[in-house]
Amino acid sequence: MSFKDLQLNRPILRAVAEAGYDNPTLVQEKTIPFVLEKKDIIVSAQTGTGKTAAFALPILKLLFDKQDASKKGKKIKALVVSPTRELAIQIAENFKTYSTYTNLRTAVIYGGTSIEPQKDVLKKGVDILIATPGRLLDLHKQDIINLDYVETLVLDEADLMLDMGFIDDVKKIERLCPEEKQTLLFSATIPYKVEQLALSILNTPKRIEVTQNASTSKNVNQTLYYVPKKNKIELCLHLLRNTIKGNIIIFRRTKFGVDKLEKTLLKNGYKAGSIHGDKSQTARQEALASFKNNQTNILIATDVAARGIDINDLDAVINFDLPNIPETYVHRIGRTARAGKHGIAYSLCSADEKTYVQTIQQLIQIQLDVIEDHPYPLDPKAKKEVHKSPNKSKYKKGRKSEASKKKKKRWY
Structure with a gap:
């Protein structure tokens, strides 16, 4: 199968070809048609399988017809939520590469860096926003971000997002977007809590599993x-x-x-x-x-x-x-x-x-x-090492001296 078979348009196909990709990966082959049909999906795929393009390419195709709003008039139509800053930056780079021959504007926002330049970019108007949860909610609270026009919400690396304690933030972000939207959930593994999240926010999703979760490369x-x-x-x-x-x-x-x-x-x-x-x-x-x-x-x-x-x-x-x-x-x-x-x-x-x-x-x-042939072998009978704190008190916790029990006058 080639990218042409996936119903992508010429400006996107040209950008993909220039980026050096000839044929879609398995996850792209399975995912892109469902996204173009506006279905909700759960995708289980390891990193390195090309899943960013699996949602970036069809999103760009869906937004292509609405790309010519004036810059100021642009509304956030696609929102990608990512757990880490590095991942958010990487996703934004992919979107920029694939949208070279379109007028679609992409922005990325994340914490740990100055908020003002990010506000300036958002005020100019963007079509696609990639964000980490904390900074996204912060800017929404300040009325810099309006999520009322989001048509596609992507939750990337959902299992990591939940491991990092973002579940409440993710649910809040989902509620801030319109009810009538397409939601795409990507996760390397689908543990119980990801399954629960999917059931609560997705609408009869299509499931795509690419290689078993446990697969390690033969190479x-x-x-x-x-x-x-x-x-x-x-x-x-x-x-x-x-x-x-x-x-x-x-x-x-x-x-x-x-x-x-x-x-x-x-x-x-x-x-x-x-x-x-x-x-x-x-x-x-x-x-x-x-x-x-x-x-x-x-x-x-x-x-x-x-x-x-x-x-x-x-x-x-x-x-x-x-x-x-x-x-x-x-x-x-x-x-x-x-x-x-x-x-x-x-x-x-x-x-x-x-x-x-x-x-x-x-x-x-x-x-x-x-590998046993090395200078620092472990004794096979070695037990788990228990480290005792050097400054540990010999007295039991909770025992107070009689003097400390008496009511003392405090200086404050």
């Missing part, structure tokens, strides 16, 4: 290293020196862990950058740009910051901390081996993460290759 070589927690950094440095080459993303569970590892790698002469939720938007974009431009070859990230980021030619992924949610493992290693290329995933597992390995293997139905 990713998945390896596992058992290592004591205290030796993980040494093992990581050992692998970077002797085994892992090229462009690498390293995943850590916490922001503190990301910062700590970045300092260690920089001290050891590696070109590394990092992204996590506490960094300013500018810092995150700079780190991402340096990585994409090959000024750095290692990017350390938390899962939330890295979800959905499209990076070409990623040679390896290191799971420095194993995720406790097995689907997260699938998302992480899906960053490498895209578009038919090959990649390697390295997972470092300490004693307290062994149960995570079991749940990951159950999900992906693959036994991970355990």
Whole structure:
């Protein structure tokens, strides 16, 4: 099948061809016709399957006939809600690429950056708005955004949106849009809470599932290293020196862990950058740009910051901390081996993460290759490490001395 078979018009087909795409991916093939028929849909597809174009192209086609309103007269006709800033920026770039030969205007708004320039862009009038939930509601409250004319609402990465605690915001945004609208829900996985959200806001939706949720690419070589927690950094440095080459993303569970590892790698002469939720938007974009431009070859990230980021030619992924949610493992290693290329995933597992390995293997139905030949092996009998707080009081909580129970006069 070619893009022409999907009833897209010539200006959009021209932009798609210039972007270097010849044939639609499976998710595009299945989704685009339903969107053009104005149906509500639930799409379950991993990142890297081309799902942004699956909603961007038909939305541009539907809006094409109404594109010639004067700039000031433009109303927001399509709203895309995205959980992270990076993802929102990426979606906006896709819309701009595909709408090159139209007069449709796209804007992107997100928190962590100055609100005034975003207000200026919105006041000039836009057709398509891509937004993170917090900033969208903020600008709506200030009467800068009017959602009364929205014809298509897209909820992208719905499972991540709910994991990040945006469920109330998402429901509020949906209620601010007209009742008569088309809603498109995209999610890498469809857990119970996503299903519940879909039932509450979608109208007899069509379901599209592209590859099973648990699928990991056959082109990713998945390896596992058992290592004591205290030796993980040494093992990581050992692998970077002797085994892992090229462009690498390293995943850590916490922001503190990301910062700590970045300092260690920089001290050891590696070109590394990092992204996590506490960094300013500018810092995150700079780190991402340096990585994409090959000024750095290692990017350390938390899962939330890295979800959905499209990076070409990623040679390896290191799971420095194993995720406790097995689907997260699938998302992480899906960053490498895209578009038919090959990649390697390295997972470092300490004693307290062994149960995570079991749940990951159950999900992906693959036994991970355990590499025993390394300098920091884990004792097979090693138990989960319990860290005692050094400053812990020897007294039981809740016990007060007689003196403290007496009513004291306060100075305030």
